[in-house]
Amino acid sequence: QKEVEQNSGPLSVPEGAIASLNCTYSDRGSQSFFWYRQYSGKSPELIMFIYSNGDKEDGRFTAQLNKASQYVSLLIRDSQPSDSATYLCAVFAGGTSYGKLTFGQGTILTVHP
Amino acid sequence: DGGITQSPKYLFRKEGQNVTLSCEQNLNHDAMYWYRQDPGQGLRLIYYSQIVNDFQKGDIAEGYSVSREKKESFPLTVTSAQKNPTAFYLCASRLWTGYNEQFFGPGTRLTVL
Numbered sequence: 506q507k508e509v510e511q512n513s514g515p516l517s518v519p520e521g522a523i524a525s526l527n528c529t530y531s532d533r534g535s536q537s538f539f540w541y542r543q544y545s546g547k548s549p550e551l552i553m554f555i556y557s558n559g560d561k562e563d564g565r566f567t568a569q570l571n572k573a574s575q576y577v578s579l580l581i582r583d584s585q586p587s588d589s590a591t592y593l594c595a596v597f598a599g600g601t602s603y604g605k606l607t608f609g610q611g612t613i614l615t616v617h618p
Numbered sequence: 619d620g621g622i623t624q625s626p627k628y629l630f631r632k633e634g635q636n637v638t639l640s641c642e643q644n645l646n647h648d649a650m651y652w653y654r655q656d657p658g659q660g661l662r663l664i665y666y667s668q669i670v671n672d673f674q675k676g677d678i679a680e681g682y683s684v685s686r687e688k689k690e691s692f693p694l695t696v697t698s699a700q701k702n703p704t705a706f707y708l709c710a711s712r713l714w715t716g717y718n719e720q721f722f723g724p725g726t727r728l729t730v731l
Contacts, residue, residue, distance in 0.1 A: 509660075536718075537718055537719075539719060539720075541722075547724070547725070548708055548722040548723060548724050548725045549661070549708070549722050550722070551719055551720075551721065554719050593660060593661070595661075595720075597718040604649050604651075604666070604668070604712055604714075604718045604720070605651075605663060605666060605676070606663075606718065606720060608653075608660035608661040608662075609660050610658075610659055610660040611658075611659070611660050
């Protein structure tokens with residue numbers, strides 16, 4: 506079982522729709538969770554992080570965390586073609602991990618006009 | 619401007635050669651990281667360093683070496699022992715405090731000829 510697993514893509518949504526990206530993790534001790542956006546050929550860019558159960562909103566982006574289910578998601582409202590990218594989920598386990606993040610394999614999102 | 623710089627952007631290596639990838643940050647971040655990304659995959663940790671003159675192996679350290687002589691610099695050497703070095707290499711850094719969010723440099727794309 507992979508430590509961090511993302512829903513297999515690619516995911517295609519029409520412009521203006523809600524895009525839902527999902528991520529599950531295996532380590533129950535995980536403390537904080539990150540979503541990165543990566544455009545083709547570029548480096549990852551941090552979009553949001555969350556560490557408490559519930560929702561965290563930032564503009565069109567909402568991160569949702571459910572530690573009991575070991576599940577974190579990212580919702581993108583009013584999707585735009587510029588949101589088309591690969592989205593990486595990353596998890597920090599804490600303890601002696603010294604800030605080590607474990608990344609999922611990424612989900613490719615395409616927003617079509 | 620504060621940020622993380624990586625050089626070169628593109629690098630070509632012949633079989634049997636060692637090459638060194640540069641990573642510099644002026645963010646006064648404590649920890650620095652090297653990741654490797656292969657097409658269609660997430661990031662895998664090569665080495666990381668929490669403080670000067672100290673570094674730890676990540677998940678795929680074989681065939682790589684690093685040094686951390688200055689807080690601002692964390693160069694990665696890809697040795698001839700790395701059998702499949704063609705990949706996108708990403709350097710990241712973070713503050714020691716906070717929620718462990720990491721910020722990435724622009725990356726170096728290494729190709730073995």
